[in-house]
Amino acid sequence: MPSVPATYYDGLTSTRQTAEVSLHPEGLALFGLDGRMITTWPYPKIRRIEGFSGTGLAITRLPEPGSTAEPRLEIADPAFASQLAARAPLTLTHGLAARRERWTVVGWAIAAVVSLLGLAFIGLPAIAGRLAPLVPSSAEVRLGATMDPQIRQMFGGSRGLKTCTNPEGVAVLAELVGRFERAGGLHLPLKVVVVDHRLVNAFALPGGYIYIFNGLLQKARSADELAGVLAHETGHVKLRHGLRSVIQAGGLGFLLGTVFGDFAGGTAIVYASRSLMQSAFSRDAEREADHFAVDLMLKAGGDPMGLARFFMGFGVPDPGGLAWISSHPANAEREQAIRDAVAQRTAVAAALTPQQWTALRSICQKTE
Ligand SMILES: [Zn+2]
Numbered sequence: 001m002p003s004v005p006a007t008y009y010d011g012l013t014s015t016r017q018t019a020e021v022s023l024h025p026e027g028l029a030l031f032g033l034d035g036r037m038i039t040t041w042p043y044p045k046i047r048r049i050e051g052f053s054g055t056g057l058a059i060t061r062l063p064e065p066g067s068t069a070e071p072r073l074e075i076a077d078p079a080f081a082s083q084l085a086a087r088a089p090l091t092l093t094h095g096l097a098a099r100r101e102r103w104t105v106v107g108w109a110i111a112a113v114v115s116l117l118g119l120a121f122i123g124l125p126a127i128a129g130r131l132a133p134l135v136p137s138s139a140e141v142r143l144g145a146t147m148d149p150q151i152r153q154m155f156g157g158s159r160g161l162k163t164c165t166n167p168e169g170v171a172v173l174a175e176l177v178g179r180f181e182r183a184g185g186l187h188l189p190l191k192v193v194v195v196d197h198r199l200v201n202a203f204a205l206p207g208g209y210i211y212i213f214n215g216l217l218q219k220a221r222s223a224d225e226l227a228g229v230l231a232h233e234t235g236h237v238k239l240r241h242g243l244r245s246v247i248q249a250g251g252l253g254f255l256l257g258t259v260f261g262d263f264a265g266g267t268a269i270v271y272a273s274r275s276l277m278q279s280a281f282s283r284d285a286e287r288e289a290d291h292f293a294v295d296l297m298l299k300a301g302g303d304p305m306g307l308a309r310f311f312m313g314f315g316v317p318d319p320g321g322l323a324w325i326s327s328h329p330a331n332a333e334r335e336q337a338i339r340d341a342v343a344q345r346t347a348v349a350a351a352l353t354p355q356q357w358t359a360l361r362s363i364c365q366k367t368e
Contacts, residue, residue: 003031004077008038011060011069021075023083030073039071046084047093057081060093128247132240137188140243144191144207147246151205155197162196162367164214169194169363172356176227180234183300184292190237192230196367201324204233206242214364216324224306226360227351228293229324231300232307235292241285290334294341302351308338 003022008030009015019038020031027042041061049060049072056076063069075081084090152161164170177192192210200215210233212226220226236242281289294304311328312335352360 004075004080006030006076007074009072011071019073021073021080023080023087028073028084028088041073043088046088046090048090049093057084057090059084059088059090062093128244131247132244135240135243135247140240141188141207143243143246144205144209147205147207148209151209151211155195164194164196164364164366165368166359166363166366168359169361169365172352172360173363175356176230176352176360179300180231180296184234184238184296186234186238188237190234194363196364202229202233203324204236204242206237206240206246208237210234210237213324217361217363220310222306222309223350223352223357223360224297224303225310226306226357227297227302228304228307228310231293231296231302231304232289232328234296235289236281236285238292239285239288241281241289244285245281286328287334287337290338291341294338297351298342298345301349304338304342306351308335311335 003020006019006021008017008019010017017038018033020033022029022031024040027040028046029040030038032038041059045062046059047062049058056074056078058072058074060073061071075084155161173192173194177190180186181190186208188208190208190210192212194212194214194217197213198215199213200219201213202211202216204210210230212230212233216229217226220229290307293307297304297306
């Protein structure tokens with residue numbers, strides 16, 4: 001039986017050896033180029049392996065007990081390959097590396113299924129809830145800074161949104177906000193503006209951006225009512241509800257954007273801005289923000305019942321005009337929760353003096 005050239009890997013080193021193979025009665029004999037026999041593989045121990053392109057054959061020898069070596073032999077000669085096939089089983093076997101690779105694929109598939117199941121059973125909101133605390137404040141502030149101009153455009157058109165800047169009112173607002181920041185132990189500074197717009201609305205963006213619409217400021221019948229709404233929105237900031245909504249709307253893309261500092265992917269932001277503008281948080285989030293607001297006012301000044309009074313005070317909401325009221329529906333449960341929280345504590349002081357309240361209500365006499 002003539003010998004043919006072959007390529008041999010001993011399975012212990014990565015060295016590629018040029019060799020010759022020939023068929024012997026006891027097995028496949030392998031010779032080095034110097035004519036020395038390297039090894040003989042008994043036919044029953046020979047298996048075919050994958051990974052050889054062309055008409056030839058790649059084979060291995062089933063390992064000896066206690067050995068992990070996976071020798072490999074590539075034979076390009078088709079005639080020789082078919083003669084070998086007549087003697088050896090040549091069923092396909094998978095090498096250790098291939099088996100390892102297969103398990104890796106299986107592992108990833110299992111991980112993918114588990115995370116999909118997680119998504120199905122826990123849901124995106126819960127995942128967003130778990131991710132939000134991991135986002136650094138600096139990234140949250142940058143996110144808010146990206147959303148702020150979009151909000152201003154949405155309400156103000158091409159001219160942008162008009163902010164109320166009457167100095168006495170601005171000073172009162174800054175003083176109240178400063179008190180809330182200190183008492184609330186916020187993770188970032190608040191940026192509260194009164195917007196010259198007749199809509200009865202207020203909302204919070206990630207990063208501490210809070211917008212109070214003049215319509216709401218004028219509708220409030222006392223400083224405590226206004227302070228209650230501001231305290232509630234501060235709660236949304238403190239509890240990072242806006243950030244959670246954005247993560248939910250933007251999903252993984254947002255998360256990656258945060259990690260890599262790229263907020264260019266605008267659609268998620270626009271979508272999230274819209275839902276935040278409508279103050280569309282879950283009932284749980286609203287309850288948490290109410291609870292935070294009660295605590296905050298008890299610490300920072302103001303009668304927390306002002307918040308309950310504000311949303312209980314308007315009856316059936318007019319969907320066009322009373323945006324905040326319709327997104328924060330008055331219900332007995334909500335009011336009772338505030339009442340209960342207040343009952344256990346005593347308020348320290350009024351939110352604002354009558355003079356301060358008057359000054360704040362005139363904040364939109366000057367705008368820019
Ligand atoms: Zn709210």
